[in-house]
Amino acid sequence: AQSVTQPDIHITVSEGASLELRCNYSYGATPYLFWYVQSPGQGLQLLLKYFSGDTLVQGIKGFEAEFKRSQSSFNLRKPSVHWSDAAEYFCAVGAYGGATNKLIFGTGTLLAVQP
Amino acid sequence: GAVVSQHPSRVICKSGTSVKIECRSLDFQATTMFWYRQFPKKSLMLMATSNEGSKATYEQGVEKDKFLINHASLTLSTLTVTSAHPEDSSFYICSAGLAANTGELFFGEGSRLTVL
Numbered sequence: 001a002q003s004v005t006q007p008d009i010h011i012t013v014s015e016g017a018s019l020e021l022r023c024n025y026s027y028g029a030t031p032y033l034f035w036y037v038q039s040p041g042q043g044l045q046l047l048l049k050y051f052s053g054d055t056l057v058q059g060i061k062g063f064e065a066e067f068k069r070s071q072s073s074f075n076l077r078k079p080s081v082h083w084s085d086a087a088e089y090f091c092a093v094g095a096y097g098g099a100t101n102k103l104i105f106g107t108g109t110l111l112a113v114q115p
Numbered sequence: 116g117a118v119v120s121q122h123p124s125r126v127i128c129k130s131g132t133s134v135k136i137e138c139r140s141l142d143f144q145a146t147t148m149f150w151y152r153q154f155p156k157k158s159l160m161l162m163a164t165s166n167e168g169s170k171a172t173y174e175q176g177v178e179k180d181k182f183l184i185n186h187a188s189l190t191l192s193t194l195t196v197t198s199a200h201p202e203d204s205s206f207y208i209c210s211a212g213l214a215a216n217t218g219e220l221f222f223g224e225g226s227r228l229t230v231l
Contacts (some may be wrong), residue, residue, distance in 0.1 A: 041209055043121075044159075044222040082143055090158065102149050102157070103210075107158040 002027045004093050004106035012112040013081050021076040021109050023091030032094030033074040035065055039087045086113045117143045119211050125192040128199055129231055136194045136226045138209030144189035145211035153206040155177035199230040
């Protein structure tokens with residue numbers, strides 16, 4: 001069965017510092033991988049996605065993620081964090097069967113940004 | 116990008132009543148929509164896959180008689196929480212994709228249900 005693990009429940013970084021959020025997945029085939037961000041009380045916004053091709057994926061808001069098949073990982077990175085990046089981040093893997101394309105989410109990482 | 120809208124964004128109801136939450140794809144047609152439930156400080160749990168013109172497919176452990184899903188048109192899916200109880204209080208989020216197997220889902224703003 002497909003699954004996603006985000007080992008870090010809560011991370012605090014200083015504004016301007018670099019950021020890496022970890023994500024490991026379990027999937028039998030080549031996965032479709034996603035990172036979403038959720039602000040309090042809001043829905044989810046897609047940051048970036050990996051389907052195939054270049055394993056380093058660029059997203060919105062200066063985020064990037066690297067797919068590493070050998071490590072079953074899809075870690076999210078940002079070189080310099082802004083205070084507005086404080087939010088909850090979810091990694092997800094696409095689980096496909098027939099005509100559906102449901103996503104399985106990790107438990108999320110809550111990012112706090114210190115001034 | 117594609118827009119998915121949910122209504123209401125917040126609802127408070129008394130225990131024993133039923134509540135309906137609507138999910139609309141505003142600028143595209145969605146043959147399939149997904150309903151998720153999010154507990155406080157927890158991840159999103161997939162509840163069911165809503166299929167236009169047919170019965171919803173529920174995930175294991177989700178009570179289909181408690182959470183009624185109807186997908187009557189290509190732009191509207193509804194989730195009805197029947198005989199709501201305080202433990203049904205949660206954040207419910209719907210999502211839809213542009214086409215099968217493109218992978219990307221677009222999410223609604225979520226609906227916060229509080230059952231008193």
